[in-house]
Amino acid sequence: MDLKEKLAELNEKGCSLTIQRHAILEYLYENRTHPTVEKIYYSLKEKFSTISRATVYNTLELLKNYGLIQEITIEKGKSRFDYEVKTHHHFLCHRCNRVYDVNVEGCPLAGKKMINGHKIEELRPYIIGICSKCLQKKKSNDNFVMMN
Amino acid sequence: MDLKEKLAELNEKGCSLTIQRHAILEYLYENRTHPTVEKIYYSLKEKFSTISRATVYNTLELLKNYGLIQEITIEKGKSRFDYEVKTHHHFLCHRCNRVYDVNVEGCPLAGKKMINGHKIEELRPYIIGICSKCLQKKKSNDNFVMMN
């Protein structure tokens, strides 16, 4: 689902399309790196110097409630956001804190509505480890740069 | 692995077995409800009125690093702990905030060491939804009590 379609959907559902909302959704459309709220906030600040954290939080919550983005809580204590809403596995590297998409086929939960009598509404399949880039670095030299 | 074995393992590895550490591990052994840090802290406070939050956090971290307990970060912004360290799926009910174990067979990641070139160290298979108890309550009456 591309940007225009999501913007159209917002509009159809009667949600006013402010410049901030447009900018945040667009940012996620263009940055598929699972940015944190802080990252989104500072990136937008470059264009809209007056944008407030509250607006970023409110908008992300709103877009999430419209089902247009998803929240990723793989990293303890901070949220990240993803333009892609289809359920998929995420991998967090505890060295560099990057979050990757990983494709896992044949998950027995896929499509299931119930488990043990509980109603399934959302899957959060998270994997923690060391990413390929950090494994490389480890091999060559032991110095590495922490990134956000 | 029962309580005595875990305590013995701590001892063997040269970790001093203070009364607080014993109490925290014992608490998790006896309470398999995936308690939050706050829950653990207040429960222990009844017996050890002077125990401090820092000790609870430090001890949970220490036990986790010895591989004797696992941390569960299914609920945004707060940690829970589990005496069981074997990988298993967790289900969070967003109505009552209870966390349940669920048994899922045939996970394609089980036993895998690598994925997409990344080294897998830990799986965190989380499921969000409405638990069986809350589904029941919903049917009969719409009043329900939030629990922690």
Added chain:
DNA sequence: TCTTGACTTAGAATTATTCTAATGTTAGAT
């Protein structure tokens, strides 16, 4: 007994997030 290092403690600091109250914006009614 004294020393030393490890452990615990209370409370301060930090971090992410939510709340608040004031201000700004916009679409429909007049």
Added chain:
DNA sequence: ATCTAACATTAGAATAATTCTAAGTCAAGA
């Protein structure tokens, strides 16, 4: 075109979970 009311944004305060700090305890070995 202006008014108005609902909605949106803002800066900063408040909150909640966690981590840090510095002082006090404890316990094993010299």
